[in-house]
Amino acid sequence: MTRRIKCVVAYDGTHFSGYQIQPGKRTVQGEIEEVLKRMHKGKAVRVTASGRTDAGVHAYGQVIHFDTALVLSPEQWKRALNAQLPDDIAVRSAEEADSTFHARFSAKAKEYRYKVWTAADRDVFRRHYCAWHPYPLHIGAMDEALRQLIGTHDFTSFCSAKTEMEDRIRTIYQAEVETDGSMMEFRFIGSGFLYNMVRIIVGTVLEIGQGRRSPADIAALLAAKDRRLAGPTAPAEGLYLWRVYYDDEFFAVS
């Protein structure tokens, strides 16, 4: 009999070529599957995640599942995996899930955060964990821009031109920015996010904060469905897959 194990996983994306396994590259999936293979006496165990993350992108709450014939308690799974994983991947929690649970298809919503260090001086201790954007920003204008992204829209203008997905309609439930001194944090909760969508939204909203665009541009950008009209893709190091929601609890935070 196999059991399905669900884990919440954090990783520092700095030294990975992204989440998804690729031959000859160091990836998060590759490292986790390697450990599981050792635990299963050389038998390959396929890991399924809520979605991929790019090179340099972090996760605080990536969710994965895998099927196993091993009988371990959730606490034993967590301990065994953490003992063997490299120190830039950590299992935050493990639990036995229903066989119908699927890390990707059962997800109801995802939360991404994007951190920006806005001080004039770069901070050597934050260089891998925030984008550095040392320019004065008008928070009111950014708030106004973010509010217009909430709701159900075609996000073609805000995803990479390389996006293969045909359906670019997504719902954003929450889009906000908070500052704490020189640290700025964007928070997005949505039904799903297209390729580079959070990074392009942040790149565009930072231009609005700098006064290089108007908050009113958002509606026109959404309507245009043209990636070339939006702002630049903000760098990977500021982005965190923060949480994956599998029930309707996420409505409580908005």
Add this chain to the structure above:
Amino acid sequence: MTRRIKCVVAYDGTHFSGYQIQPGKRTVQGEIEEVLKRMHKGKAVRVTASGRTDAGVHAYGQVIHFDTALVLSPEQWKRALNAQLPDDIAVRSAEEADSTFHARFSAKAKEYRYKVWTAADRDVFRRHYCAWHPYPLHIGAMDEALRQLIGTHDFTSFCSAKTEMEDRIRTIYQAEVETDGSMMEFRFIGSGFLYNMVRIIVGTVLEIGQGRRSPADIAALLAAKDRRLAGPTAPAEGLYLWRVYYDDEFFAVS
């Protein structure tokens, strides 16, 4: 005419073989001297720091000085150095100093901080910036131990057996620990610190916090003048050279 430039420098020690230049190794001094050499058309410029830091040890406020014939404003020095330094070294401030100023010999006191992550789970984002010590700690006992270190003592028991310095008498003005959730931060201000002194003090005080030693042991350890009797050397990644004091301002904080 040469001018003496004083800089406050931060660095992430993770990827350095320490501060001091060594042939074939990546060092903080080596990187700074390389940039200065380029700025001086190939002429070597020797940099003097307040003191060395070991491999993996960080600095938030290391102080250096060098002499130069170039005429740049403090703001130009800061900008020119930061533009060429690698992204794990940053000049926080630059100023022209009196020719009698010496980064090492003029120092009146130094402040070190030591960060410990005490949560049961390791944190992938803090692994290079804190020691991880997931054990219950009795803060009252640690406070009591730290208080006994304040004052003028022979710190032979609290420095590496490899210490070359004959005179092991130092004065500690401030020794305290603060917690903020699972983050614990030790702060030490002293007239000077021997080799590994802060890390051995922290290693010993953590043992006291765990109840493996009594706070009263500190007096006996100081009296014994024997490194073997003190606790282990806490790991490099938690240690920060935080500030160097060149006048008596440091009395204000104690």
